[in-house]
Each structure stands twice: as structure tokens, then as C-alpha cells.
Amino acid sequence: MLFIIGLGLGDEKDITLRGLECVRKCEKVYMEAYTSLLSFGLASDGISSLEKLYGKTITVADREMVEEKADQILSEARTSDVAFLVVGDAFGATTHSDLVVRAKSLGIEVRVVYNASVMNAIGICGLQLYRYGETVSIPFFTETWKPSSFYEKIQKNRGLGLHTLCLLDIRVKEPSLESLCRGRKEYEPPRFMSINTAIEQLLEVEQMEGQSVYNDDTLCVGFARLGSESQMIVAGTMKQLRSIDFGSPLHCLVIVGKTHPVEEEMLDFYKSGTENLEQDVVNVAA
């Protein structure tokens, strides 16, 4: 059987009892390193604290490996219990549908252990989850490549008064241009888009498109390291948030739509306004 187990957002303590029970009985344990590998994955002591907790050796599987070794993972899952660990939830911001489809096509049983995802954890800021429109992704711009399909989606959401979650680009294991030319596998250092860069790009697109979808004064909420001990959440205008240092990744951003009074009351707690902003935020929201 293939167990797809959500690990939650913070650290090794965010697995559920059900998830822990499953992973402990699995013969082989893989962990995805596609996207949100920061909190757990990159730091080798992150992995070893997981291994200690589970009493198992973990094979970290990046996208390439999952694609290349899917057959092996699935053939193991046919005859034994295999865990595939996913930061957040299995079907949250990152989907693992492909592996599931392949498993089910082969008649391998799949069980999912749910956990929190950024898609629901953003509820903590007080904006109601059912009042979000389509989620958008903001990719890193280059000098010559500025894809802006998110703009029209934000426009539609805002037209309906809905909030918009912006997921910010993560570049991990991108082959370097040099290595592509030389035919060797070398990778760029990982890059994670900050809230500041996201807002700059958003405003750049607004300037190009000129549909007045949002501007400097549009209310947003910035989230950094959601679910970790150092979680930081600040509400403010694009102009305000653009100059705040949210610290290390991962970041995401919500563009606030039409608000209800209850939502406003909660948002107020996250608004800046004191000198001692970060301290304030950590106390309130951590």
C-alpha cells in the first residue's frame, strides 16, 4: 500500500498521530523535496530529527527522482507498505496527483493522511476561507519574461469582492544555463520569492496593464513561515508591506477583497503601526 502522509507546515511535531503510526509501520519511507522543503528538508538535521522520531531511514526524493523512480516506488508499494511524506497536505498547494494516478492505475491501494496546508492555514489572519477566489501563482520575472496571467485572475476575484491567495515562486534544482550548455547537471542555488519581490512584480504588471485592479494602497496580508515557531503575519497596504523584512522563506501573500466587520476586527490585530513591529507580530500571532 502507498501511504501519502501530510506532515503539516512547521516541523516534525506537526505530523498527526495517525500519520506517525502509518510511517512507523512502513518498510520504505520517501519524502518529497519538490517545494516546501525548507522547514524540514534542506537542513540535514531536519531530516535526522524526522528519522529519529519515526525510527526509519528517509529517502529524500526530488522531482527528478520521483519521475525517474516512480516505477520502483510503486513496485515496492505493491508488495509492502511505502510512505510518501509531503510537507503540508498531500493535495494542498502542491499536488501529487500524478503519483496517485499511476498507483491507482496499477491497482495499488492508496491511503491519504490529511494535514494542514497553506491553503487553509491562511485562515488565521481572519479573512474567511470561503470568501477566496481562484488562487494565483507569481513566477519570478526576468528581463525578458514577465508572464502575468495572474493579473486577470486577480481582477476577476476583486470584481467579485473575493480575497486572492498568491503563491510565490520557488526555484529548486533549476539547471544552470551554463550547465545546460555544457551538457552537465549543475544547479542554480535555490530561490524563494519574498513578499517584497511579489509586490514589486504585482505593481509592475498593474503599471503595464493599467486596469486599476489594485495599487499601492491595496490592503494585503503577508505570511512568512506559516506554522513554524517564527511565523510572521502582517496586514498592511502594498506600499507598507513592500518595505517590511519578513525574513527567511517561505512567504505567501493575500490580496484582501471586500471585508466583513468580523474579518476587519481580526485583521486589525495584524496591522503594523508600532515601531516594534516584528516583536509585536510574533507575540500576537506566533
Added chain:
Amino acid sequence: MLFIIGLGLGDEKDITLRGLECVRKCEKVYMEAYTSLLSFGLASDGISSLEKLYGKTITVADREMVEEKADQILSEARTSDVAFLVVGDAFGATTHSDLVVRAKSLGIEVRVVYNASVMNAIGICGLQLYRYGETVSIPFFTETWKPSSFYEKIQKNRGLGLHTLCLLDIRVKEPSLESLCRGRKEYEPPRFMSINTAIEQLLEVEQMEGQSVYNDDTLCVGFARLGSESQMIVAGTMKQLRSIDFGSPLHCLVIVGKTHPVEEEMLDFYKSGTENLEQDVVNVAA
């Protein structure tokens, strides 16, 4: 300090290690009984298995109690650690913003322990979470009261090709008409809307409004007892799902928007088509 701890969707095993650690160190433990109390709350052995796991006595707090005794809960949280347990996630389908706002206004520290919510667990059916529009609620109709504000929202979502999550009505501790007349507190038995009723009401509204937003042949996904061992997920047209017995609550329904091939591949696994439907679904999806 006030800890708001998500319990997840299934049973006592769905709490996270972090959540368990927090609840164990709290001096007082409350548990919300607003909405999704089925899996844990209603059955008294559900509560006692939680109490056993936590080594704590749990005070089950219905909506009235939370409103009436909020001052007491908050004054306890001022001087000691108090846990408020919430089925699912703290800010998922049900929000507990009000209690948080009151706590923060009083300067009481609030910490949230995240968990899975129905809002992200529906991702398991393969429809991508970022392609959902506004979530709607379907209330029980009566002979004379048929509120249908969900219709326009579904229309807007479908106009944009987005999926729509429909949360189905839950009636718990509703005063009976008789008791209101007599001035005594007596309650109607709890009622939980089934997928069948939801679809009947949806089609009734379509017939009244006549905007061709959806019809008998519109593809939907029905979810019952999401996250529990007996979870059941079936994809099919409204006509097909209307006659399927999804069993005990809680139910919810997704109206499928425009799909991508990867979404379709996953959905296919949940489609009916065999005689042995329920068995099939449980094997595939549980």
C-alpha cells in the same frame, strides 16, 4: 494563554504531536460542539477516548456556552493555559474569530495549532484546490423559506470555470417551535443535510431561477465522512449522485467546473459504473 487546537477530521488520532503536547499541558480543556461534532463529540465514547488520550477532563462547549461563558474561559486563559479544541482546523469551515478577537482585545496571548480542514481535504478527489471559487452554504429549505443566494455565487464560479465547494446545513441545538412558544428550552433533534437533499434543493432553485447554471447532467463530487475510516467519495452527475446512499453525516458536495486532464484522470477513479459501488469506493479512496 489560549490555545486553539485543530483536531483534524477523523478521530482522536488526527491531532498533531504539537497539538497533543499543548493540550496535555493545559489546565483547562474546552471542546467546541458547534458543528462537526459528529465524529468526536456526539458519541460519549468519542469524548472519553479523547480524555483518555489527553489525560484531561474535557468540557464540551456548545455555541450558547461559548457565548455565555466566554468571559470565564478568557479569564482562565489570562492566568493559566487553556485549550479550546476545534474539529478540523480553527479557521476552516467554521470560524472561531470571535473568541480570538475577544482574547486578543484583552491582551491574552493566543496560539493556534493548525490541522486539516474540509477546505483542503477535498483536494483528495483530484480537483486542484487553487481552482475553486467562492464557497457556498446550502441551508435546509422549508415550505415557505427557500433562501438561494448560493445560486448566484455558483453562477459566477461556473462562469469563470471554477469548482464550487458546497457546505451543507447542520442544525444542532435548534430550539423547537413548541418550546419557543412555551418559553422553555427544548431542542429539535440534530439534522445534517445529505448530498441527496442538497442536490434536490440545488435543482429546485435552478428550476425557479432558470439561468441554466447547472442541471441533472452537471458533474459533481460527493464526500461523506471525509477523513474518517469510512470516508466515501463518489464523482458523478447530479442525477447519479442524487440516488446514492452516502450513509451517515457529515456530507459535502463539490460542483465541478472546467477540468484539466490531470484532474479528470483522478476524478475517473471516483466515478461510479460498477454494480459494487460502495465497496469499490471504499477500497479506492478510504
